[in-house]
Amino acid sequence: MIREFSSADILFIVTAVRWTLILSAIAFAGGAIGGLAIALSRSSQNRVLRRIATGFIQVFQGTPLLMQLFLVYFGLAVVGLPIDPLLAAAVALTLHASAYLGEIWRGAIEAVPSGQSEAATALALGYRDRMRHVILPQAMRIATAPTVGFLVQLIKGTSLASIIGFTELTRAGQIVNNATFQPFLVFGTVAALYFLLCWPLSLLARHLEARMRRALMR
Amino acid sequence: MTEHAIIMRAVNKYYGAFHALADIDLTVQPGERIVICGPSGSGKSTLIRTINQLEPIESGTIVVDGVELTAGGENVAKVRKDVGMVFQSFNLFPHMTVLENCILAPMKARKVSRAEAEKTARHYLERVKIPEQADKYPAQLSGGQQQRVAIARALCMKPRIMLFDEPTSALDPEMVKEVLDTMIDLAREGMTMLCVTHEMDFARAVADRVIFMDKGRIVEENAPAEFFGNPQNERLRNFLGQIA
Amino acid sequence: MYQFNFQPVIQNLDLLLFGAWLTVRLSLMAMLFGLVVSVLGAVAKTSGIRPLRWLVDAYVEVIRNTPFLVQIFFIFFGLPAVGISMSPNTAALVALVVNVGAYGTEIIRAGIESIPRGQIEAGRALGLNPVQIFRYVVVKPALRNIYPSLTSQFIYLMLTSSVVSVISANDLASAGADLNARTFASFEIYLVLTVLYFLLALGFSTLFAAIRRVFFTYPAGR
Ligand SMILES: Nc1ncnc2c1ncn2[C@@H]1O[C@H](COP(=O)(O)OP(=O)(O)OP(=O)(O)O)[C@@H](O)[C@H]1O
Ligand SMILES: [Mg+2]
Secondary structure, rough: OOOOOHHHHHHHHHHHHHHHHHHHHHHHHHHEEEEEEHHHHHHOOOOOHHHHHHHHHHHOOOOOHHHHHHHHHHHHHHOOOOOOHHHHHHHHHHHHHHHHHHHHHHHHHHOOOHHHHHHHHHOOOOHHHHHHHHHHHEEEEEHHHHHHHHHHHHHHHHHHHHHHHHOOOOHHHHHHHHOOHHHHHHHHHHHHHHHHHHHHHHHHHHEEEEHHHHHHHO | OOOOOEEEEEEEEEEEOEEEEEEEEEEOOOEEEEEEOOOOOOOOOHHHHHHHOOOOOOEEEEEEEEEEEEHHHHHHHHHHHHHEOOOOOOOOOOOOOHHHHHHHHHHHOOOOOOHHHHHHHHHHHHHHHHHOOOOOOOOOOOOHHHHHHHHHHHOOOOOOOOEOOOOOOOOOOHHHHHHHHHHHHHEEEEEEEEEEEOOOOHHHHHHOOOEEOOOOOOEEOOHHHHHOOOOOHHHHHHHHHHHO | OOOOOHHHHHOOHHHHHHHHHHHHHHHHHHHHHHHHHHHHHHHHHHOOOOHHHHHHHHHHHHHHHHEOOHHHHHHHHHHHHHOOOOOHHHHHHHHHHHHHHHHHHHHHHHHHOOOOHHHHHHHHOOOOOHHHHHHHHHHHHHHHHHHHHHHHHHHHHHHHHHHHHOOOOOOHHHHHHHHHHHHHOOOHHHHHHHHHHHHHHHHHHHHHHHHHHOOOOOOOOO
């Protein structure tokens, strides 16, 4: 039974943007915590911590996000949890974001000149104070642009949650397409909505990067 | 029969609305050594870069070794093979060894065999006193050595005219002399040279004529003794006062 | 307690390995064609022709700001509506080429722009023609500069290519999905798939590092 592509369908798709945003927000928040832990571990003095963090990044940057999603999705049953698409997507995307943000932020921490850490140590600041008041604030400036850039990648990545059955923007499009069979229009609309979400962020990332580069040249 | 190495007549060059070269008239005899100086932005680089057409001109005539440049592409290629150029920033090719830098153009532009090109290259590396660096990469050499390689690279094309654009101003002071000595040797052998430089001792020692440029014009030109001993132009006097 | 059962995976490992080969082939082909698109895109972008530049800009921005999954849906399901139908395998290749071409355009452009003007001027002053300058002066340093981005882009492409399984194009992820539909040993299958992808990625980065050592080991500098 095929019906017309109506304004109700458009509304259905547009409101599904909500779930794309929620999923992105969860993954970003979780990834921020995980990423900070990874970044600090990777730049720490402890060799075991460094190895673990490096391995974590390698695995999550060296395997497809789609496989990570499937693995977490089916893995929920393995650890005795109910199979739930939202939970699976949130966990997988959080791990994914942790790895990428961890790598970005490690780079930013290492980009802070080593003299800064030495000066702080010479002033008798402990590790926590050194990080909190001297290193991280400077690293944050360096990391802002690539972090915003990664946010674009994350939003696009949430589309894969549709494959394990979570109804966000892409899956809403598939549902409407199955009912109306207007794939050109439907997926065109879906793509346009993603573009509206991502493009401003891309522009912002580029703007921030240009500003950073100018600041560095001075 | 060509009596003149370079003839420039009524040459004008614009960058957009900016008049970079204004009515330049200049004649250079074979074997003549000319030093060009002047304040920053006066058009010195632009002037010598028009001679091998790195900068096209808007009007006027340039004849290099009897070949008229304004006529078109074919001539430009010929002139570039006969005119060597040395840049302030060396511009050696970083992915090639010193020897490879020296043989590239003879092999590709002059179609010389590799054996022949290498022989020539080693000869000129000897002349600039760094034969032992032939298999190193540019990044492994000091600035002075790099600039001497750049000179050897240009000489490998057996040019009749050499252009130098501030060849020593990117160098640390202790390396300036080794490059200037190389250039003095070259001058003694009768190479036609146009050299943008602020090394006035070099100008006194080897130049047949010194040219002062300001705001895109040749304001004064004279033999070194007159040029330095009795400068006519007000701006030249200021300029000499500043750099002395 | 969950009972692991790797039996189906072990018995069908040859299917998965063949799938892995298909993924490698698909990725290599996509990269090859993608590079052609990238070079054309970069040349168009650095050319002075305004409308051409806008067109390339639009292409790059649209692709980079929409998910690959939606792109492949649009190409496989949407384009037939305007008369362009493709088999799943062709659609997969086209989607990957279009996708990697957009990222590659930026990479290649950056590579060309990374060559200092003085290098090209030195080539001209030595009497080399434009083709010779490109071939002997520009290509190697430019490639060296973009090699890291280019190779990580390839690995990213290979991982992304798993998404083509949603339209049942032939690849490693599809081989896994088929096996899953027959045996339902889902977790075990996807664990092995993940490991296989990881090994592919690891293998290629090792290979790329070796190539880099052989071809781009001149000392960096001015
Ligand atoms: N590509 C260009 N586009 C626009 N203006 C240019 C360009 N190249 C040079 N100019 C301008 O032309 C003028 C002459 O430049 P030129 O490089 O010849 O000066 P110069 O005498 O060599 O100075 P310097 O001693 O600083 O090297 C300068 O004002 C410069 O700003
Ligand atoms: Mg200059």
